Amino acid sequence: MATASCGSGCGGGANWGIWLMVLGPWVVWLISSAWATVRLVRKKTASWIMLAGGGLAAVIYVLANVLLFVAIG
Structure with a gap:
């Protein structure tokens, strides 16, 4: 946290x-x-799982950034 002002x-x-x-x-x-x-091994559709996982990962990343910026001030 060398660049943080807190x-x-x-x-x-x-x-x-x-x-x-x-x-x-x-x-x-x-x-x-x-x-x-x-x-995929069970021969079912799996593309929506990867799309949902990518979307959820992006949301978690953005929320973590917001938490970090709020915590730093």
């Missing part, structure tokens, strides 16, 4: 925002990929 007083919101921003989309991607693979 110093050590940002609280846990900045820490949650950073970890959610970094790991959230990857976790969603892994879960949706595994679910889509299972559906």
Whole structure:
């Protein structure tokens, strides 16, 4: 947080925002990929799962950025 103006007083919101921003989309991607693979093995449609996972990953990333910016001030 070398560039943040809040110093050590940002609280846990900045820490949650950073970890959610970094790991959230990857976790969603892994879960949706595994679910889509299972559906493909069972000969079912799986394209909507990857589209929904991509949309959810983008939403989580944006919300984590908002949480981070609100926490920093």
